[in-house]
Amino acid sequence: MLQLISLLVENKPGALMRVTGVLSARGYNIESLTVARTLDPELSRMTIQAEVEAAIRPLVIKQIQRLVNVVQAVDLTDTQAVCRELMLVKVRVSDEMRAALLKEAEVFRARVVDAAPGAYTLEATGASEKLDAFLEMMRTYGEIEVIRSGAMAMPRSTKENKRVTTKGKDLRKVSV
Amino acid sequence: MVMKGARIVLEALAREGCEVIFGYPGGVTLPIYDSLYDHHIRHILVRHEENACFAAEGYARSTGKVGVCMATSGPGATNLVTGLVDALMDSIPVVAITGQVPQNLIGRDAFQEADTFGITRSCTKHNYLVKDVNDLARSIHEAFHIASTGRPGPVLVDITKDVLLSQGMYHAPGPIHLRGYKVSLEGHAGQIKRAAQMIWEAERPYVYAGGGIVASGAAEELREFAEVLEAPVAETLMGLGSLASEHPHCIGLLGMHGSYAANMGISNADLLIALGVRFDDRVTGRLEAFARHAKVVHVDIDPAEIGKNRHADLPIVGDVKHVLGRLNKLLAETKGTEGRAKAQARARWMEQTREWRQLHPFSTAYSDTEIKPQFLVREIDRVLGGNAILSADVGQHQMWAAQYVRFKRPRQWINSGGLGAMGFGLPAAIGAQCGNPDKLVFALIGDGGFQMSLPELSTIASYGLPIKIVVMNNGCLGMIRQWQELFYNKRYCAMELDSFPNCELLAAAFGMKGRTIDKPQQVAEALHEAIEEPGPYLLNVKVTPEENVYPMVPAGGAVNEMILDTPAPVEVGD
Ligand SMILES: Cc1ncc(C[n+]2csc(CCOP(=O)(O)OP(=O)(O)O)c2C)c(N)n1
Secondary structure: OOEEEEEEEEOOOOHHHHHHHHHHOOOOOEEEEEEEEOOOOOEEEEEEEEOOOHHHHHHHHHHHHOOOOEEEEEEOOOOOOEEEEEEEEEEEOOHHHHHHHHHHHHHOOOEEEEEEOOEEEEEEEEOHHHHHHHHHHHHOOOOEEEEEOOOEEEOOOOHHHHHOOEOOOOHHHOOO | OEEEHHHHHHHHHHHOOOOEEEEOOOHHHHHHHHHHOOOOOEEEEOOOHHHHHHHHHHHHHHHOOOEEEEEOOOHHHHHHHHHHHHHHHOOOOEEEEEEEOOHHHOOOOOOOOOOHHHHOHHHOOEEEEEOOHHHHHHHHHHHHHHHHOOOOOEEEEEEEHHHHHOEEEOOOOOOOOOOOOOOOOOOOHHHHHHHHHHHHHOOOEEEEEOHHHHHHOOHHHHHHHHHHHOOOEEEOHHHOOOOOOOOOOEEEEOOOOOOHHHHHHHHHOOEEEEEOOOOOHHHHEOHHHOOOOOEEEEEEOOHHHOOOOOOOOEEEEOOHHHHHHHHHHHHHHHOOOHHHOOHHHHHHHHHHHHHHHHHOOOOOOOOOOOEOHHHHHHHHHHHHOOOOEEEEOOOHHHHHHHHHOOOOOOOOEEOOOOOOOOOOHHHHHHHHHHHOOOOOEEEEEEHHHHHHOOOHHHHHHHHOOOOEEEEEEOOEOHHHHHHHHHHOOOOOOOOEOOOOOOHHHHHHHOOOEEEEEOOHHHHHHHHHHHHHOOOOEEEEEEEOOOOOOOOEOOOOOEOOOOEOOOOOOOOOOO
16 A cells, blocks of 8 residues: 655755655655645645555654654555545547547546547546546547546544644644 | 855854864855955865865764864765765764855756755755855854754755855844754653653663763763663763763673673663664664563654664653753652662662673783784773773774773764764864864774875874874774675685885875884883874874674674674573
8 A cells, every 4th residue: 555645845945855855765666746835835735655665654754754844744544534636638539439428527527628629638536546447437438648646635624633743833723 | 244145154154153164175165265264264174075074073073063064066065975974874963065056057067066955965964055145144054053953963055156256144043943843852741750660660771872862962961860770871882982981880882893791781671771872773783683671761852763673662752861851850759769669670680781791891802922903992092091082983993992992971982883984083083183172182093994084194284183093004904804704704805905005104294203013012102102292193003904893793683692702602681
């Protein structure tokens, strides 16, 4: 299973490299990584999925947390975190199949974001497994091209996030 | 105040208490050198940037203050790398200033451009690339803050040449607040209380003291702790001197070349009190066999150390000085009550470790005709009497020094522990001497490491640093020879070092005194001569090459399965 890491990092040059360095120094492959600013423009939220053995995970979190630019590091692997991914799929589809494809897309709540003769580009969001299933389905209509964002994860507002590790003050009260 | 960036660098350094910079100039740092021309900060021109960083470390390790080194862009900066990693491994506060090509040239393969920020990212605790003169002062003050607080370490500030040349404001630093950088000093009160309970419940408590004691200045607290508890204290290579070697509770070095008593102690203890240590593999040997009867109380300021190599039954994240201070108080209060139950068992245990010490003390190898390296180091210890700073290089001589040389306090013992970087000893002695002009500084170096740092003889000569250099000359890379003898069937390869230069001529070439000796009767007298010489002194001591450092725990072996030069031990206790 992949480790799911959620980070709050200072929005500074090199911060991303410091974080990924902790993983790459051990030869761990990063499966996905998303990063963007938070409401606080000085901070970015990063979600990382990486191949890390279970025994090493707490250490990885602590070593990332130790970085000067990292405000908060949380392991969401075995939590109920909400985890979503965005995907764009371009499907080359014959004229007679277009209607069927659109219907199928609807089942997965995918939207058409571009249409051209012979091809649709669809946008879908959801849990990674759902997107995998959607892709399998789209493959049956014709040749596909895919871009995935990688997972974004947010802890659920339950007792769970009381376990959030923060440096110093309680960051859960800061809305970012 | 408005001033040039280069001047801001010096203002900020001066404000941080920097008295000396170890450096080497180059094209892009020339503006700083131009400002240094009429500035009170002293600059020591070393002969290689790697040595600038080692010297800054020697200064920091011996004084406890932040060491500062400086190098130009490209090759200057890349030459710093070994020193930065060394400081990172041993948690030594160093601030490195490097020049970078002007920012309009960055990324264009400009002359002497290197991605210093990228290269040193994993070699430092933190690093900066300064591209705006208005960020300059703050970056340098933050660098000192980060380097010297929490778990200390090296911080590099890379500054583009245009920043050094442009005019900016120098603001005195306000309190530094970094959102991602928090240090907890205090330690959890409840955990400290539980630690006290665990301690009084133990029959065979054992104190494992490391570099954290030195870094936090907790030597006094450690002594009190050992005395209240009446437990044996073993020291790591980085912790030597944290408890005076002569203290009755001190059982010396622990680990691969640790004392029999220290290694047997840790293997039989039922409680390990680990203070400012990181359970390094050179200490633990095979982890599964390490301290297998012991519960572990682990105190460290770096949360990432807790549970990294060994599970901590009771973790305490905090500054070891704070934590021990409070723990000592608790223990003193409860000694007469809770402390009584196991007092007898503890006394028996202390007695047991003393017996181990007598059973297998460190080797007393001696010959009338040739100088045994062990004898050389014992003589150095005897002559110095715990009153000097001793900087060692890396190899057999370092291990013998760690075994034999007695220290009265922390910061007398300077060595490259975690990285084991040959070439460290001599430049580190330069830094130590600059930071302690009135103290006697000895450098004990192998003939291999000495030849790695030869150019620094020139630095020593030109600044008249009265360092006493002792080369333990065994004509080979001793530690390599030892491993090839023990683990590679004596298939000696690439370990011989012939054509060592004529020491007297070499020393004379640098205008210093030099002498070669090869008889045991000459050792003490030559050491005294070195000490009495007002300037630097180079003493080349020819020793028996075929001596090994014992005890030895083979890499990956169990700590209590030491190779001794005496018959194998029988395990005592359970
Ligand atoms: C920079 C560096 N290169 C290689 C080594 C590996 N090494 C460890 S000890 C040693 C031999 C050191 O020989 P010498 O300086 O003569 O000291 P001795 O062991 O003889 O006391 C070597 C090569 C090292 N520690 N550092």
